[in-house]
Amino acid sequence: MTASPEQRILLIICGGIAAYKTLELIRRLRERGFFVRAVMTEAAQQFLTKLSVESLTESRVFDDLFALTEDSSMGHIELSRDADLLVVVPATADILAKMAHGLAGDLASTLLLATDKKILVAPAMNLRMWLHPAIQRNAAILQKDGVVFVGPEEGDMACGEYGPGRMSEPLAILAAIEQVLASGTRIPLPAHLSHKQEEAGVLAGRRVLVTSGPTQEAIDPVRYIANRSSGKQGHAIAAAAAAVGADVVLVSGPVALADPLGGRTIHVKTAREMLRQVEAALPVDIFIGVAAVADWRAAETAPEKIKKDPKQPLCLTLVENPDILAAMGRRSKDRPALVVGFAAESEQLIENAQAKLMVKNCDMIVANDVSRASGILGGENNKVLILTKKGKESWPWMTKQEVARRLVARLGTMLAETGR
Numbered sequence: 530m531t532a533s534p535e536q537r538i539l540l541i542i543c544g545g546i547a548a549y550k551t552l553e554l555i556r557r558l559r560e561r562g563f564f565v566r567a568v569m570t571e572a573a574q575q576f577l578t579k580l581s582v583e584s585l586t587e588s589r590v591f592d593d594l595f596a597l598t599e600d601s602s603m604g605h606i607e608l609s610r611d612a613d614l615l616v617v618v619p620a621t622a623d624i625l626a627k628m629a630h631g632l633a634g635d636l637a638s639t640l641l642l643a644t645d646k647k648i649l650v651a652p653a654m655n656l657r658m659w660l661h662p663a664i665q666r667n668a669a670i671l672q673k674d675g676v677v678f679v680g681p682e683e684g685d686m687a688c689g690e691y692g693p694g695r696m697s698e699p700l701a702i703l704a705a706i707e708q709v710l711a712s713g714t715r716i717p718l719p720a721h722l723s724h725k726q727e728e729a730g731v732l733a734g735r736r737v738l739v740t741s742g743p744t745q746e747a748i749d750p751v752r753y754i755a756n757r758s759s760g761k762q763g764h765a766i767a768a769a770a771a772a773v774g775a776d777v778v779l780v781s782g783p784v785a786l787a788d789p790l791g792g793r794t795i796h797v798k799t800a801r802e803m804l805r806q807v808e809a810a811l812p813v814d815i816f817i818g819v820a821a822v823a824d825w826r827a828a829e830t831a832p833e834k835i836k837k838d839p840k841q842p843l844c845l846t847l848v849e850n851p852d853i854l855a856a857m858g859r860r861s862k863d864r865p866a867l868v869v870g871f872a873a874e875s876e877q878l879i880e881n882a883q884a885k886l887m888v889k890n891c892d893m894i895v896a897n898d899v900s901r902a903s904g905i906l907g908g909e910n911n912k913v914l915i916l917t918k919k920g921k922e923s924w925p926w927m928t929k930q931e932v933a934r935r936l937v938a939r940l941g942t943m944l945a946e947t948g949r
């Protein structure tokens with residue numbers, strides 16, 4: 530996906546060891562066609578030079594509140610008004626505290642107050658700082674104010690410790706930026722200040738449960754059975770449902786994607802864990818099974834790494850995994866008003882999808898061709914065939930995000946028709 534030409538990011542770079550990742554983020558943003566302007570705090574300049582940021586953004590770096598107010602062409606109001614999104618990387622304990630309490634002592638904090646645009650922060654700090662009640666309080670205030678968080682992740686820290694506090698990788702921040710921009714650029718005003726309530730979508734407040742990605746079924750401690758699903762289609766559907774106000778739970782197998790914004794994501798590995806989490810999320814209004822759940826798992830997981838034996842081939846006994854979609858479709862108690870399955874076929878798309886609609890008792894099957902030639906599995910685009918008990922409809926090639934938006938709109942209409 531390439532950014533539309535008008536998409537402008539104001540990057541607020543703060544002082545932390547993770548600041549070095551900002552250079553990679555700028556490169557990725559520029560590759561996607563974003564216009565990037567940067568502001569650096571004094572502390573940021575201890576870690577990165579203005580020259581390297583200016584070279585990569587091909588634009589002047591701003592750092593002085595007072596110099597800026599003398600510059601009539603770009604006052605601080607213009608600087609934040611000019612951007613579609615403000616991104617704070619790395620978001621240090623200091624900047625989060627200033628933002629949460631409305632302090633405006635320098636250019637970065639002033640810009641973050643003088644804006645009605647959405648703000649994305651990528652926190653990075655020592656794990657004990659991140660877990661400190663003061664930081665957690667500030668993070669909760671900011672989330673309530675509509676500030677979007679990406680990370681922090683759990684991992685090795687520059688200080689030699691391990692835990693939560695590590696800044697998300699540039700690609701995860703990039704994915705979060707694209708998701709925020711896709712859902713609009715302005716922070717909604719609090720209800721008491723809003724002259725006009727946002728128009729509530731049909732799915733506003735309705736519970737939507739989505740599965741996404743592959744599952745991994747262990748053979749031994751180091752090997753597993755899995756498939757090529759990237760989670761892009763399932764995650765896009767969860768994000769599209771959250772964007773129209775649905776209360777979304779996403780149960781995801783292992784993927785290299787950021788959690789979609791605006792919902793709750795539960796991470797699982799195996800089909801049986803996925804089923805357990807899906808059942809725990811009930812009742813819901815709509816269930817959408819997009820995950821490429823492994824149909825089989827090893828009958829027994831070897832406790833140690835299996836050794837090669839030149840004298841005899843390795844035979845694995847596989848047993849069938851539970852079918853999550855069929856379990857949802859056939860529930861007598863708490864059956865979602867709409868149960869939607871996908872059909873991933875490499876031959877006889879219509880016949881196989883039709884059979885899944887009936888056998889798994891679904892209200893809709895979204896069929897797609899997963900032969901290597903189509904490039905759908907793992908790719909950016911999809912071409913789907915929609916089957917319901919009333920008939921079928923073929924949609925043209927589009928991005929997985931477009932499929933998601935159209936599908937969510939269609940499900941809103943179908944849910945309204947059920948009268949539930």
Ligand code: PMT
Pocket residue numbers: 740742757758759760761762763800818819820821822823824850851852853854855869870871872873874885897899905906907908929
């Ligand atoms: O993840 P991407 O790279 O973006 O690719 C998207 C996709 C191709 C994976 C997606 O669009 C898709 O087709 N998902 C369904 C994958 C699949 O497992 O299809 P299936 O035909 O084998 O299964 C049919 C349905 O039953 C699916 O809704 C599946 O989630 C469900 N199922 C299957 C087996 C099982 N044990 N439990 C299930 O719930």
